[in-house]
Amino acid sequence: MLQILIISGGLAVVIIVITAIVAAAHQRNLKAGSNGSARMLAGSLRDEKLRSTVILNGIEDGVMLIDGDNIIRLFNPSAGRIMGWVPNEAVGLDYHAVMRLVDDRGQDYQEDKNPFAMAFQQKVTIRDNQANGSTESNKQISLSITASPLLDSDGEVTAVLGVFRDISDEKREEAQRADFISTASHEMRTPVAAIEGYLALAMNDKVSKIDTKARGFLEKAHASTQHLGQLFQDLLTSAKAEDGRLTNHPQAVEMSAYLEQLTDSLRFTAQSKGIAVEYVLGAAGSVIDATGDSKVVKPFYYAFVDPDRMREVITNLFDNAVKYSDKGKISLGITGDNDVVQIRISDTGPGISPEDIPHLFQKFYRVDNSSTRTIGGTGLGLFICRKIVELYQGRIWVESTVNKGSTFYINLPRLTNEKAQELQRVAASQPAATVAASLAASYAVNTGAAPTTPQPIQVPTPPLPAPQATITPTAPAPVAPAATGVVK
Numbered sequence: 427m428l429q430i431l432i433i434s435g436g437l438a439v440v441i442i443v444i445t446a447i448v449a450a451a452h453q454r455n456l457k458a459g460s461n462g463s464a465r466m467l468a469g470s471l472r473d474e475k476l477r478s479t480v481i482l483n484g485i486e487d488g489v490m491l492i493d494g495d496n497i498i499r500l501f502n503p504s505a506g507r508i509m510g511w512v513p514n515e516a517v518g519l520d521y522h523a524v525m526r527l528v529d530d531r532g533q534d535y536q537e538d539k540n541p542f543a544m545a546f547q548q549k550v551t552i553r554d555n556q557a558n559g560s561t562e563s564n565k566q567i568s569l570s571i572t573a574s575p576l577l578d579s580d581g582e583v584t585a586v587l588g589v590f591r592d593i594s595d596e597k598r599e600e601a602q603r604a605d606f607i608s609t610a611s612h613e614m615r616t617p618v619a620a621i622e623g624y625l626a627l628a629m630n631d632k633v634s635k636i637d638t639k640a641r642g643f644l645e646k647a648h649a650s651t652q653h654l655g656q657l658f659q660d661l662l663t664s665a666k667a668e669d670g671r672l673t674n675h676p677q678a679v680e681m682s683a684y685l686e687q688l689t690d691s692l693r694f695t696a697q698s699k700g701i702a703v704e705y706v707l708g709a710a711g712s713v714i715d716a717t718g719d720s721k722v723v724k725p726f727y728y729a730f731v732d733p734d735r736m737r738e739v740i741t742n743l744f745d746n747a748v749k750y751s752d753k754g755k756i757s758l759g760i761t762g763d764n765d766v767v768q769i770r771i772s773d774t775g776p777g778i779s780p781e782d783i784p785h786l787f788q789k790f791y792r793v794d795n796s797s798t799r800t801i802g803g804t805g806l807g808l809f810i811c812r813k814i815v816e817l818y819q820g821r822i823w824v825e826s827t828v829n830k831g832s833t834f835y836i837n838l839p840r841l842t843n844e845k846a847q848e849l850q851r852v853a854a855s856q857p858a859a860t861v862a863a864s865l866a867a868s869y870a871v872n873t874g875a876a877p878t879t880p881q882p883i884q885v886p887t888p889p890l891p892a893p894q895a896t897i898t899p900t901a902p903a904p905v906a907p908a909a910t911g912v913v914k
């Protein structure tokens with residue numbers, strides 16, 4: 427009998443019921459004692475099997491059991507209906523032939539992305555809501571898959587239990603909703619911009635004469651209109667980010683020079699609020715002796731990103747740091763190792779409580795506490811940041827201590843100097859699509875896919891986690907501090 431040790435996902439309840447039935451039968455048999463009749467035992471087991479069959483046949487979700495040789499041992503009627511197979515014909519076949527998974531571009535999933543293969547390899551439950559399945563008649567459907575390993579008493583995977591659902595309708599509705607939001611916000615931005623312009627004119631002494639009371643009203647109306655305009659802009663950007671319509675022209679960018687320049691252009695907003703701004707190259711807190719200045723070799727931190735999109739991300743994080751802090755310092759830093767470029771933006775603001783952190787990068791999430799409630803915002807900024815960083819197979823997360831401050835980290839796959847120069851040469855001579863294709867190939871080899879969910883707070887020492895290469899979050903490995911450190 428297979429021992430089900432790790433079960434989760436949509437059908438966990440059903441499987442637990444099955445396990446409970448088997449356990450109950452076992453209990454009854456124990457109660458029957460050594461004198462219990464063999465007939466009772468056989469009857470009881472027959473009953474339990476019948477009940478399991480009824481449950482498996484009756485549920486809406488597809489259930490598939492794969493053995494250690496990748497052979498399908500169980501394929502319930504819903505699995506057959508979803509994938510277009512006659513269940514009995516699927517049983518006994520290699521699951522790859524029946525559950526062909528493809529990505530959005532129709533490319534077959536590699537084994538390191540296939541949730542069933544990953545459950546075998548990693549011995550943990552893998553969830554994937556991005557897979558497309560190709561049915562028996564080659565129709566593509568969107569699938570939500572949970573693959574749970576079944577472990578024996580030695581902790582070895584004996585089989586994987588797959589539970590899956592066709593989510594094509596949900597995905598279609600989601601796309602329609604995003605389409606509506608993007609059209610509506612696009613249409614509404616224009617009149618809002620006009621109102622904002624006319625209010626600005628009304629408040630302009632050279633154009634209109636208004637008394638102090640009226641000016642007060644207009645200033646409030648102007649601020650609200652600006653907020654509305656920002657909301658529509660954020661809605662539009664997030665809708666585009668979700669359905670992949672965000673314009674994106676990645677190129678090889680040397681991120682340390684880029685971040686240094688960006689810091690200079692941003693520092694004014696913070697300084698006007700009395701908040702200091704620093705740019706740190708290398709490991710946090712390490713300072714190069716000024717006398718050794720000429721000997722310092724600054725490393726190149728190349729990443730393949732659209733500089734305009736990354737400016738949005740960093741500006742957003744910086745603006746939040748300014749918005750939510752009253753005093754202190756904002757620090758923008760960059761470091762990395764062979765594989766990762768890591769950017770961090772730290773502040774000495776109010777911090778974020780641990781229970782809010784897992785939700786921060788979700789749409790419309792705003793922390794509701796006394797220190798931030800009165801500050802305006804849309805709750806879309808961090809969601810947009812995450813979407814943009816994920817465009818580049820990167821990761822964004824935050825570490826924070828209440829009343830001390832927050833540090834937002836961004837990890838991006840690092841390009842070698844050679845690769846960056848090659849890409850720059852190719853970009854100079856070829857269209858962007860060719861460059862992107864060449865880079866996508868190298869990312870596939872080096873980094874794997876980006877995680878789909880924000881990671882929980884990590885406190886590594888030194889605090890520089892590396893990017894995740896799989897769907898399932900695991901503790902990130904620390905990035906070794908860079909050899910140099912320069913504080914500007």
Ligand code: ADP
Binds near residue numbers: 750778791802803
């Ligand atoms: P908003 O438009 O509300 O700022 P964001 O998505 O940018 O939306 O941020 C989500 C929430 O995260 C904010 O409402 C705020 O409560 C919290 N937050 C973001 N950045 C910081 C920060 N640097 N310090 C404290 N809280 C922050």
